[in-house]
Amino acid sequence: xxxxxxxxxxxxxxxxxxxxxxxxxxxxxxxxxxxxxxxxxxxxxxxxxxxxxxxxxxxxxxxxxxxxxxxxxxxxxxxxxxxxxxxxxxxxxxxxxxxxxxxxxxxxxxxxxxxxxxxxxxxxxxxxxxxxxxxxxxxxxxxxxxxxxxxxxxxxxxxxxxxxxxxxxxxxxxxxxxxxxxxxxxxxxxxxxx
Numbered sequence: 001x002x003x004x005x006x007x008x009x010x011x012x013x014x015x016x017x018x019x020x021x022x023x024x025x026x027x028x029x030x031x032x033x034x035x036x037x038x039x040x041x042x043x044x045x046x047x048x049x050x051x052x053x054x055x056x057x058x059x060x061x062x063x064x065x066x067x068x069x070x071x072x073x074x075x076x077x078x079x080x081x082x083x084x085x086x087x088x089x090x091x092x093x094x095x096x097x098x099x100x101x102x103x104x105x106x107x108x109x110x111x112x113x114x115x116x117x118x119x120x121x122x123x124x125x126x127x128x129x130x131x132x133x134x135x136x137x138x139x140x141x142x143x144x145x146x147x148x149x150x151x152x153x154x155x156x157x158x159x160x161x162x163x164x165x166x167x168x169x170x171x172x173x174x175x176x177x178x179x180x181x182x183x184x185x186x187x188x189x190x191x192x193x194x
Contacts, residue, residue, distance in 0.1 A: 002033045003194065004075035008082040008093035010040050015171050015183075019127050020081040022184050026191035035071065039092045044068075046095020054103040065099050073105070077194050078119075078160065080150075081127045083171075087146055097154065106158035117159025124160040125194055126151055127168070127187065134169030143167075166190050 005024055009016035017038070024034035039046075049062050061069070072078070082093045089097075100106075107115040128150075130137070137143045147165050155162045168183050 001027075001077065002035060002075045003027050003077040003079055004035050004037060004072035005079045005081060006037045006039065006072075006093065006096060007080075008039045008090045008096070012038075012041065014083075015129055015168070015175065015180075016081055016083055016127075018180075019129070019168075019183070019187055020079075022187045023079060023081070023127070023191050026188045027194065030191070032194075035075065037068075037072065037096075039096055044092060044096060046092045046099070048095065048098045048102075052099060052102065054109075059103065061099070061102070061104060068100050069105050072100070075122070077123045077125060077163075079125045079127070079194070084128050084130045084146065084167075087142055089150065101154065101158060106154075115157070117157070120159035122160055123163045123194060124151060124155050125163045125190060126165040127190070128165065129168040129171040131172050132169060134167055137167075137169070163194055164190055 003023075005020050007016060007020040011017070020036060020038070024036050027034050037044075045064060051059060052061055052065065053059055080089075080093060082090050088094070103109070106117075106119055108118055110116050134143075137146070151162050151165050154160065166186055168186075170179075171183075
C-alpha cells in the first residue's frame, strides 16, 4: 500500500519533519511504501496559475502539477503533516491542495453539473501541531472548525475516508525528550491504523 506523506515546514530539523519521517519509517516497517513529499525541500510552487482554474473555456494543470499527480496518484493513503499557523495550514500546503487535489485529480465534472469524487476508497490522515495546548483549542471552540475545514471538507469533495487527525499541542523548541517520544509513539499508533 502506498502512502503519500505531504509535509510542509520550512525547517528541515522541525518537529513536523520528525513526525513525517517517523510515519514513513513506521509504514515501511509494515511493508508499505511511503512517498515523502517535503514541499519546502522540493521547492513546490503553491501559487495556483490562471490557466489551472476550471472555466468554460477549458483549463490545464501546469507541468509540475501533472508530474506530482503522477507521483502520488496511486496512493491509497494521503497523509498531511504540518503545523497550524493562525488555525490553518501553511500556505505551501494549502497551495498543494489547491493545485494537486483540484479538478481532474481529487474531483471531476459531471455532465449536467456538479462534481464527481475521484478518490473514493482512499484514506486521509492528518498530523498537526501548535505551541498552544490542545485543550485550549478545544475550550475556545476552535478545534471542531479546524477539523471540519482541514479534513472533512477535503474528504467530502474528493471522496476520501478520514482516518484520524492527530494533533500535538504544546510543541515548543524546549520540548522534553520524554514528551517527544510520547508524540512519536502516537505517530506509530496512527501508522498502524492506516
